[in-house]
Amino acid sequence: xxxxxxxxxxxxxxxxxxxxxxxxxxxxxxxxxxxxxxxxxxxxxxxxxxxxxxxxxxxxxxxxxxxxxxxxxxxxxxxxxxxxxxxxxxxxxxxxxxxxxxxxxxxxxxxxxxxxxxxxxxxxxxxxxxxxxxxxxxxxxxxxxxxxxxxxxxxxxxxxxxxxxxxxxxxxxxxxxxxxxxxxxxxxxxxxxxxxxxxxxxxxxxx
Numbered sequence: 001x002x003x004x005x006x007x008x009x010x011x012x013x014x015x016x017x018x019x020x021x022x023x024x025x026x027x028x029x030x031x032x033x034x035x036x037x038x039x040x041x042x043x044x045x046x047x048x049x050x051x052x053x054x055x056x057x058x059x060x061x062x063x064x065x066x067x068x069x070x071x072x073x074x075x076x077x078x079x080x081x082x083x084x085x086x087x088x089x090x091x092x093x094x095x096x097x098x099x100x101x102x103x104x105x106x107x108x109x110x111x112x113x114x115x116x117x118x119x120x121x122x123x124x125x126x127x128x129x130x131x132x133x134x135x136x137x138x139x140x141x142x143x144x145x146x147x148x149x150x151x152x153x154x155x156x157x158x159x160x161x162x163x164x165x166x167x168x169x170x171x172x173x174x175x176x177x178x179x180x181x182x183x184x185x186x187x188x189x190x191x192x193x194x195x196x197x198x199x200x201x202x203x204x205x206x207x
Contacts, residue, residue, distance in 0.1 A: 006059075007035035013054045015046045016145040018097035018152050019119035021070045026097065026152065034059070042066050046118070046140065048073035076136040078116040079123070083108050085130035092122035092131060098151040117148050 011031035022043040024030040033039035034055065041055035042064040049066065056063035066073060081092070081101075088106040093099075100116040103109030111122075113136070123131050 004035075007032045009058060010034050010055060011149075013047075013051060013058065014044060014145070015051065015117075015140055016148040016152065017046045017117035017119050017140070018148065019046060019117065019121065021045050023070065027149070040064065040067065043070045045071040045073050076138065076140045077118045077133040078113045078136045079111045079118070079120070079131050080113075080134050081109050081111055082130040082132070083110070085128055087128055087130075089127060091125040091127065095121045095125040097121060097155065098148050099155050100151075115147060115151060117144075 007028075008031075011028050014027040014031060016027050018026045020026065022030040022039070022045075024033060024039070030039060030043065034041055041059060041061055042052050043066075044051050045066060049063075052063050052066065055061070079100075086103075086108045088103060088108060090103065090105050090109075092109060093101045093103060097119060098115055098117055100112045101109055101122065102112065111131075116136075118133065118136065118140075120133060123133070
């Protein structure tokens with residue numbers, strides 16, 4: 001419980017951009033790794049020196065310079081889609097950790113700049129390179145972090161529900177195939193039984 005509490009407090013200090021630059025799948029897994037001692041406190045580029053100092057004060061570990069392997073701290077930027085070039089592939093929508101991209105298959109997509117975390121995860125997924133990063137001209141705030149965390153959690157729950165529904169559909173489909181297979185086997189067995197009965201009756205008449 002104590003380690004969990006520490007992970008909660010560490011997570012509360014992280015910017016919640018969910019960018020994965022720390023080497024973990026999201027801010028929460030990184031917080032848990034720091035709490036357990038598996039990760040250093042200097043692996044969050046969006047948080048920069050301010051977050052490192054806060055984590056140092058919380059954990060009692062010495063503050064270290066940002067790990068250059070994780071990237072550099074830069075001003076907040078947000079993604080923008082070139083609408084004329086967008087082909088509506090939905091790959092960027094699937095990549096966005098906070099559902100900041102709206103659109104549909106074969107329809108033009110758009111990014112909500114007010115909730116974009118600047119994670120850049122959408123950029124490598126775009127097959128036509130129609131996404132660019134632009135300066136947000138504002139700082140990332142604690143309120144932004146709370147909104148991003150809420151949207152990230154909600155997205156995770158939505159995807160989990162979708163996975164459960166897909167699993168039920170696959171199971172139902174497989175069950176339907178099993179029923180049909182069993183019915184075929186019963187029909188085939190009945191046909192063989194009728195054939196054997198006819199052969200037996202014919203043999204009896206001959207005798």
